[in-house]
Amino acid sequence: MKNRRIVNICLIALTAAVTAVCAWVTVPGAVPFTLQTFGVFLALETLGAKRGTLAVIIYIALGMAGLPVFSGFRSGAAVVLGPTGGYIAGFVLCGIVYMLFEKVPEFRGRNIAAAASGMCLCYLFGTLWFMFFSRSQGSSYEFGAVLSICVLPFIIPDTLKIAAAVIIAKRIKKALPKIADMKYNNKV
Secondary structure (H helix, E strand, O other): OHHHHHHHHHHHHHHHHHHHHHHHOEEOOOOOEEOHHHHHHHHHHHHOHHHHHHHHHHHHHHHHOOOOOEHHHEOOHHHHHOOOHHHHHHHHHHHHHHHHHHOOOOOOOHHHHHHHHHHHHHHHHHHHHHHHHHHHOOOOOOHHHHHHHHOHHHHHHHHHHHHHHHHHHHHHHHHHHHHHOOOOOOOO
């Protein structure tokens, strides 16, 4: 039991770190293209909704605490409270959507439906946040304009990242029971 707890803590920390590394793979833009979405969905798919969401929250908390885990090696609360911070905060909403889908009876494609629903909610929250932030800075973007800047260019790449996360997580999950059940030898 104690070993399983330690393994869970390590897996949560590892997926938070993987998400940070994925965020560093960046193509600049109004909203940068990153592999961050892949890291988030890999955590949710591999660890499940609760542990995956915890990994995402830890990732965001590390960034807000000053570690350079966000795109472009940025950090601080200003990133999450800035124009694109709603998309980062929206990753937690993806986890909540996964939790809701875990309560639904199993059906073929449930994980894809959870991921797609979570991503749509993340897009909506991030878009509304971008509009709110822009208006507070004296600019006024209409909803459609923000969608064209911050969402439409990302739909296909995010779909591919989610598909890759689902496929890779399936392989990782096959190995996890072996890792979690390992007996640790205390001899040096």
